Amino acid sequence: MIKQKINTTNTCQEFDSLRAALVKLEASKVKLIVVIGEHGQIVRTVSDGDIRRALISGMSLDDSVSKLPTRNPVVCQEDSDESEVVAAMNNNSVNTIIQVDSKDLPVFLINKKDLEGSILLSSPHLGESETNYVQDAIDSNWIAPIGPYLNRFEQDLSAICDRSHAIAVASGTAGLHLAIRALMIKQDKRIYVSDLTFIGSVQPILIEKHEPVFIDCEPGTWNMSTKALERQLKLDKDRNRLPGAIIVVHLYGQPANILEICKIANAYDVPIIEDAAESLGATVNGEASGCHGLISVYSFNGNKIITTSSGGAVVTNCPKIASKIRYLATQGRDNCLHYQHSSIAYNYRMSNVLAALGVGQLEVLKDRVKARRNIFSRYVQSLTRVPGISFQQEVPDTLGNRWITAIEIEPRSENLHPFAIMKILKSEGIDARPGWKPMHMQPICYGYDYIPHDEQTSYSERHFMRSICLPSGSNMPSRSQDRVISAILQILTKETN
Ligand SMILES: Cc1ncc(COP(=O)(O)O)c(C=O)c1O
Known part of the structure; x- marks a missing residue:
């Protein structure tokens, strides 16, 4: 907990002018100064807003701060710990609090954003084994993109996602690139892809000079619209x-x-690649998310539910595809003693050291899913009552890993636009981000076909304009989540009142 000592830089006297108070405020880190009485006691606090309101009501900058309407300062004891400070802030709906000594004299100023530093969107969360496994990989000198941990990581992953083959690679994007290459799709062929996604789903299509066709999401689940997909396939x-x-x-x-998407695609004999970069640990009818398409790809980059720092994996039940992917990921080296290459290919394998990290992370995957689902539930419990907020719905019989809790906010006013809200949250040290910007709106994708869910509404555009991704890391303490929740409630309820 960072505290600022109360001294002449963040205080003014009762009979100082508003102008003098403003000068102090300008230099103040927490944008609040304490007004001190003649015996050193706290008289009140003054913020920019207090002075703005005073000027609007007709006061002048030469008037003294003692003329401001009375307002009791929010204080707590000097020895109060962080949770007591947070509780006092939340109970009084303030972002800054004064700590007082036993004589009620002011000692420290504490601002909410200095309590635990920033709250990140989704930071890496290591378990107990990772350091030992990585150390072991280093000690045994298996530093190369082959080695026992790479094999173990692939075996553990294929067991978790119920696939016969798993190939660990350098990133999720690399995995998608390999999946497209392995299918030997003719160059002039189109590839359909979810419109609401990260660019990593689409770059490999463009690299391979295929033509992407962006399929809108459906309302509620914000995932690929089966209606738009079927219409376009026909x-x-x-x-x-x-x-x-x-x-x-x-x-x-x-x-x-x-399941529905597979049914539709099978009817037209079109293979499915699942971009399960974000959904490791989620389930569909009790089966792993990523075990339904012909090929599926996971990402283990630093913000994912588990991480190998950077990394990804391709999984499939088809032995031919698996061996093609291994071949393409290792420079297309032919099966002979000398170095011989007959295909354009890539250096895309994951290293044994990063796989060691992955082995440890897979051990805690279930805990991470549980933690993120709990975080999601707390957001729902606390924010559902605010009119106009909605959460991502689960398709029946599926369980998401709730990697990121995103909300949509119905537009009410300029001040309540998600971008404005995110700006305020950022100023309070809360790392909230916009939902993915739809692919058909990305400059690199202009000109390609976009298939909306229905003619009236683009649901992916609507999501982009309304969404906020909230901090969701499995290592986020509950008091940090309280801070996010109270910040959102404060912004939204202030606006509504
Ligand atoms: C939906 C989606 N697809 C693909 C990727 C690409 O994964 P990576 O960052 O490991 O290349 C990501 C991850 O950022 C993602 O979220």
Whole structure:
């Protein structure tokens, strides 16, 4: 807990002018100064807002601060710990509090954003084994992109996601690139992809010079619209230009309606690549998210539910595809003693050291899912009562890993636009971010087809304009979540009142 000693820089006297108070405020880190009486006692606090309101009501900058309307300062004892400070702030709906000594004289100023520093969106959360495994990999000198931990990581992952083959690679994007290459899709073929996603789902399509077709999300789940997908497949079949693959993203860790999507795609004989970058640990009818498409890809970058620092994996039940992916990920080296290469390929394998990190992280995956689901539930309990807020819905019979809790806020006023809210949260040290910007709105994707859920509304655009991703890390203390919740309630209820 960072405290600022109360001294002449953050105080003024009762009979100082508003102008003098403003000068102090300008230099103040917490944008609040304490007004001190003749015996050193606290008279009140003054903020920018107090002076603004005073000027509006007709006071002048030469008037003294003693003329401001009375307001009792919020204080707590000098020896109060962080949780007591947070409770006092929350109970009194203030962001700054004064700590007083046994004689009620002011000693410290504490601002909410200095309590625990910033609250991050989703930071890495290591368990107990990772350091030992990484140390072991180093001690045994298995530093290369092969080694016992790489094998173990792949075996453990294929068991968790119930796939015969898992190939650990350098990133989720690399995994998607390999998946597209392994399907040997002809260059002029289109590839359908969820519109609401991170650019990593789409870059490999562009790199391979295929034409992306962006499929809108549906309301509620914000995942690929089965309605838009089916409509477009019918149309493209009639025009004899069915896509080479469909890349289905499981947004924010919530499985899309994958069983229905597989049914639709099978009817047109189009293979499915699941972009399960965000959904490791989620389930569909009790089965792992990422075990339904022909190929699925996970990401283990630093913000994911588990991490290998950077990394990804491709999983499949098809042995031919698995061996093609291994081949392409290792420079396309032919199966002979000397170095011989017959294909354009990549250096995309994960290193044994990072796989050691991954082995430890897989051990705690279930705990991480539980923690994120609890975080989601607390947000729902605390924020549902605010009119106009909605949460991502689960497709029936699926359990998301709730990697990120995102909310949509119905627009009410300029001040309540999600971007304005995120700005305020940021000023309070809370790392809230916009939802993904739809792919059809990305400059690099202008000109490609976009298939909306229905003609009237683009649900992915609507999501982008209304969404806020809230801090969701499994290592976020509950008091940090309290801080996020109370900050949002303060912004939204202030606006409504
Ligand atoms: C939906 C989605 N697809 C693909 C990726 C790409 O994964 P990576 O960052 O490991 O390349 C990510 C991760 O950021 C993602 O969220």
